[in-house]
Amino acid sequence: MCASTLAAVAFLFASQLLIAQGGVESPRAEGGVNSIFNATIDLNTTRGVIKSENDKRSYRYLVLDNQLRVLLISDATTEKSAAALDVNVGANQNPEDRAGLAHFLEHMLFLGTEKYPLAGEYQEFISQHGGSFNAYTAAENTNYFFDIDNDQLDPALDRFAQFFIAPLFSADYVERERNAVNSEYLAKLKDDGRREWDVYRELMNPQHPSAKFSVGNLTTLADRDGRSVRDDMIAFYQQHYSSHLMSLVVLGRDNLDTLEKRVRARFSAIPKRDINISSHYPSLFDKQRLPASVAIKPEKELRQLTFNFPIPNPDQFYEKKPFAYIANLLGHEAEGSLLSLLKRLGWADALYTSIGLQSRKDAVFQLNIQLTPQGVRARDQIVSLVFHCIEQLQQRGMSSWRYSELQQMGDLNFRFQEKSAPIQTVSALAESMRLYTPRDILRGDYIYSVYDERLIKKSLSYLSSDNLLLVLTAPDVEPYRISALYSAPFVVRAGIPELLDLKPAVRKELFLPEKNLFLPKRLTVKPGSLLDENSVADAQPQLILDSKNMQVWYAQDQQFMQPRAAINLRIKSPLVASSAEGAAQAQLFAALISDQLNEYAYPAKLAGIDHDIVANSRGYDISVFGYSSRQGLLMNKIMEVMRTSKFKEERFSLIKESLLRAWRNQNKDLPYQVLAKQIPVLQSAPYWSNAQLIAALENKTSEQFAQFSNRQLIDAKVDALFYGNYFRAEALKLAVLVEHELLGRQTGRDLPPTKLLFLPKGTDKPWLYTHPLEHGDKVVELLIQSPSLSVDDTAHMMLALQLLQPAFYNQLRTEKQFGYVVAAAAAPLLNLENSLLIVQSPNVTEEKIIQEIDLFLDEQYTQLSEGFNANQQSLIKKMREPARSLKEQGERYWSLITTYNNHFSRRLELADAVARITPDSLADFYRVVFMDKNRRLWLTSDALSEHENFFRVNDLLMHKQQMQSIAQP
Structure with missing residues (x-):
């Protein structure tokens, strides 16, 4: 069961639904170089970790007796404690005949250990103490992580460590998690990223591990004669999950000595096994089959041209970053750039460079161009333009001052790096420990050590016309093949378009960027003493x-x-x-x-x-x-362009069509996302x-x-x-x-008020909105609305949701196996707090889902008092957490100005309101708000047979005249 975060619904209110358990399969999923794990190092030496001069945290790198690598972080001001463990084993280590086994193993690790045998115990403990948990399986690693209230770090570490010491792998949950993995696979069948990846896989060297299916499904995880999938999973765990292939990061408020004591006590028991993971892979693509051209027909209305150049794994050059230098110049967007010319010609909307398909040995340098319909027709000319730019880099692109600009910004961004959320920090650093030497764990992403022209030229040599897989994605592709797992239609042929000589006029429009005038010159932090007098x-x-x-x-x-x-x-x-x-x-x-x-x-x-x-x-x-x-320079330009606002006819037409296409494509997002986006409309x-x-x-x-x-x-x-x-x-x-x-002419016309629809009271049926979708899964969402904007109702809604979240997930996802996407999430609309229950299922009818959600909400009424105190205190702490960075603090201020009418003490008032909640007041609120079936708004993707049991959406829209204006600046 992969526990990766699903990027969730993009509501008007910009909330995210955190769905614990999901897998990563993507052409851009990062693996990692094996240099640290297979290198010969002194395991008894603690090497200093280089940190920024502005970083107030304390760090300690150490290696336990079982060769587990550990980074400890002491932060006296952290709002949450967190930990992550990264295993240097991923989908590329799956047995030949067991696709998806590493992913399946990750699912099963969450479902009980010898010391904590209950399947939902870990999830419930983390949730009731203000935390969250997740994990992901990538090509070359599996990453597990959590955060929690500071005073609960030690018991959380004890539960976490047992995953890697004595998991149960209970036979009772094997079939359920096989179905969960299969649900994840089915949910993404129409995802264009997965479909493209499926085509790539069929074109790779079949001997390369990246050519294998990584998610898994019922077929790949089926029991075989004399060999159950559970037996194979346990064998995989016992063979690959070794302490010397793991990296652990722990962040907490305690000092380093205390953190070290806790880690040694909890994680020294992880066994070290006699295994090393080989990095001697065959070539990612058969050299005899390149260059080649592929065309893929997408589900959405997408048009893109992707240049894939196989390269060595770039992490071995992380100190010098030659491919980052190349990407910076090819992906530049200023005047004279490739994108600038393509936009002027009406052929492209955007251009991106990245590293994808990364394994221990190799990777792919990708140049992706988002095309217009005209660009699809001009794709052969675009290929010639790209190679002209590459030639330009070879001839005139080697400049130490260009590297110095990257070096300067890398140094500045490291020096002034802002804190990220603790859970993000530990997860990222646990992966960094696989890639970088101990001293560079923190700065590895930022370091540009020295300009190495020879290395840059060698790296650039891989971007050649005979080392290219060229992929066109467009609706009008006429395919003759279908990929095996995701049914992606595609066509492949040998060779790429013939490279053309460019006209002199075109060559003149392509030139390398000038020196960057925006590089910061003054980095002094302005003292408060210079504020205006009496301020x-x-x-x-x-x-x-x-x-x-x-x-x-x-x-x-x-x-x-x-x-x-x-x-x-x-x-x-x-x-x-x-x-x-x-x-x-x-x-x-x-x-x-x-x-x-x-x-x-x-x-x-x-x-x-x-x-x-x-x-x-x-x-x-x-x-x-x-x-x-x-x-100030940028602000002046923004204001000038907005004031003049003169647009060329061709840009108007192209961008208008791009916007229309984006709106049309949104109806082909994941079904639960599409439904959730209808809520603010209603x-x-x-x-x-x-x-x-x-x-x-x-x-x-x-x-x-x-x-x-x-x-x-x-x-x-x-x-x-x-x-x-x-x-x-x-x-x-x-x-x-x-x-x-x-701001100019004023005629006295006022802005229309912002209004919210409070569901009408006194009805005898719940409300139903149906939004048909072309997808095999069934989707049900239930919106439960706070009865008012008051701080007390908001506090009760937030606490009720926190208590429901782990139980809802455990009952409908783990126990009943309704589907991969199951979540109870906050869904605020402007300043009204709401809760949203979500189920997307490949195998259960919408009527059944609705019945089970109704039953769940009824049953929870008698169980609200369980864990009440812990959840209440956790929510109070959350409301009182200070911002961790200048950016986050600015976002908080802006939200309070635009949504809460400059109510800057709102979070503290919410904390006080949560503190006033009693079990009785919460039970009363729950009975009135959550259990009243006639105040519910259901959203489904399929018309239900029992129409008479619901008010239909048209009836709801008729009530929009009952909308209440809210105080909105």
């Missing part, structure tokens, strides 16, 4: 400008001491908010502005200053984050479905759009936040720029 560095933003059309909030950071700042703007436009037509055109406007800014802003992104411009249902959100010294206003947006935009002409662009800022208002490394006067200066550039 102090407050703990929360202050309103420094309050005019008729603009409110500006400001806070100078005095906590994280970073030379960075966060700028957030919300432009509120009555024209955008008034209709689907306005909202659709706003989305197009944001896309066109981003497109027009790209060449100028891309160097800023490379220099650590990122920006985003997105449309929302009432206007636009603009954000800029990064090193503060050059943010429950809030203004908000529009993709179908409404498509209908509003598809017939718009450039002339009509120009009229919208010219009128949309009439009566517009702006909320702004400047937070970080700015003085008050600097923030005001930038705010005045925004006001001068964007």
